[in-house]
Amino acid sequence: MLTGSSAGLVGSAGTPSLTLSTIGVVTAVALGVAVVSTAVPAVRASRSSTVDALADAPRPPRRIGWLIAISARLPVPLLLALRVAARRPRRVVLGVVSIAVTVSGIYVLLILNAFLATQPLEGGYDDAQVTVLRHVLLTWSVILLCLAAVNAIVITWATVLDNRHSSALARTLGATPREVTAALAAAQVLPALAGAALGVFPGGLALFAAVNAATGGDSHRATLPSLWQVLALVLATVLVVAALTAVPARLAGRRPVTEAL
DSSP states (O other), X not given: OOSOOSGGGGTSTTSOOOOHHHHHHHHHHHHHHHHHHHHHHHHHHHTSOHHHHHTOOOOOOOOOHHHHHHHTTSOHHXXXXXXXXXXXXXXXXXXXXXXXXXXXXXXXXXXXXXXXXXXXXXXXXXXXXXXXHHHHHHXXXXXXXXXXXXXXXXXXXXXXHHTHHHHHHHHHTTXXXXXXXXXXXXXXXXXXXXXXXXXXXXXXXXXXHHHHHHHTOOGGGOOOOOHHHHHHHHXXXXXXXXXXXXXXXXXXXXXXXXXXX
């Protein structure tokens, strides 16, 4: 529908219909992605030692003088947030990559939307077809944002479940429910900030260069987003992640200490 300049692009009778073969291909691709993404952790979990899993004792912390001196001056929420992030570094990397992929896609969509608004298209595209193309870009933006929102909520909830005992212990030592809530939310906001920055540079520029090279386009005709648009994208990403993670973090902070212990 997007590669042809026929009337089918504007939604007339020439629009291709949904077929069983298309449904089968999309379903097969979705299942393939699910299998590939879960195969490695599933195999590792199945091959882990039962004895080690039952006797899963926490490793003693490494006491480094300069690190203790720095952390002692931090606010309680930030101190707890860094501790939460340090316990699951691979999950932090996953959060950074998830946000970076989303921001990279939105960055490229901003470039394409500005291109459609300012540059005439070759091949006989009229205004109606350009409008449909802009609607498609908006649809992809919504899809990327929904995926990022789901990932943020799932990662936060998994973090909350993993830190039930440590959060309850922190509260018994004097941390308030509000500080625990802020710490769990900050543990996701900090990776989101790093992911948003990486999603703009080099992620967004690299993705745009790859798409431009694959399609044989002229990158000199494209207008990159302005500085205020980039800053707004990064700030909006951080604010959205903070809002999405606030609810599960607040539920964890309000849980009774005795129940968690």
